[in-house]
Amino acid sequence: MKRPIEKGGTVRSAKEASSLFKMGAPMHPIFVHFTIALTASSLVFDALGFFTGRASLTAAGGWTLVGSALMTLVTISTGLTSSTRAPVEEGEARSFLRAHMALGLIFYGLLVAMALWRLSLWQAGTGVSWLYLGALGIVSLVMTVQGYLGGELVYRYGVEVEQAYRELPEREAKSVPPASSSRRAASATVVGKDGGTT
Numbered sequence: 001m002k003r004p005i006e007k008g009g010t011v012r013s014a015k016e017a018s019s020l021f022k023m024g025a026p027m028h029p030i031f032v033h034f035t036i037a038l039t040a041s042s043l044v045f046d047a048l049g050f051f052t053g054r055a056s057l058t059a060a061g062g063w064t065l066v067g068s069a070l071m072t073l074v075t076i077s078t079g080l081t082s083s084t085r086a087p088v089e090e091g092e093a094r095s096f097l098r099a100h101m102a103l104g105l106i107f108y109g110l111l112v113a114m115a116l117w118r119l120s121l122w123q124a125g126t127g128v129s130w131l132y133l134g135a136l137g138i139v140s141l142v143m144t145v146q147g148y149l150g151g152e153l154v155y156r157y158g159v160e161v162e163q164a165y166r167e168l169p170e171r172e173a174k175s176v177p178p179a180s181s182s183r184r185a186a187s188a189t190v191v192g193k194d195g196g197t198t
Helices: 014-020 028-052 055-085 092-124 130-155 181-187
Strands: none
Touching: 028 055, 028 130, 055 092, 092 130
8 A cells, every 4th residue: 555645844943843743643642651650660669679679679569550550541541542533444453452541440440459459568568579579570571462463553554644744855875885796896897917907
C-alpha cells in the first residue's frame, strides 16, 4: 500500500513545529510507557532491596508500584478512547484488540492487588518476601504479554497509525563515496617490468 506523502523539510522554527502538533494525536502510546517503566522498576527495586537488604531500594519499589497503579488509570482511559476511535474490522486484528483490552483490565486488577499487598506489608513493618517478588514477577509477565499484543496492533495492523508521513528532505552529498575495491582493481593500470602497461 502506497501512503500519501506530505512534502516537508527541516523544521526551522518553533512556529513550524507547533503547526505540526495535532490535538487529536493518540495519547495511549505515551502513557503506556510510564506504566511499563514504573512496574518494571518496582520489581527491580524490590528485588535489589530484598537481596541487598537496603531499605531505600524497597521503599523505591513501593513508591514506583503506587506510581504505576495511578498512572495505569490514565493509560487505561486513553486506551479505551483509542479503541473506540480505531476502525478495526472483525477478524484477527479485532481479536488482538479484545485480548489486549481484557489483559489490560486483568493486569490492572493484579496491579491494584499488589499495591494493597504492599500497603499491608508497609503497615505491618515487614519487607518483601520471595512470594511477593514472585507475584510481582507474574504481574510483570502479564503486562509484557499485554504490551506485546498492543505492539502487534500498531506494528502489524497499523491501528492508530496516521496514513501519511512527512518526506525526508533530500540533500546532495558533499563528497563522492570511494569506489569499491573490485571497481578500483578493474580500473587500475598495471605497469610491467619492461615499463609497459597492461
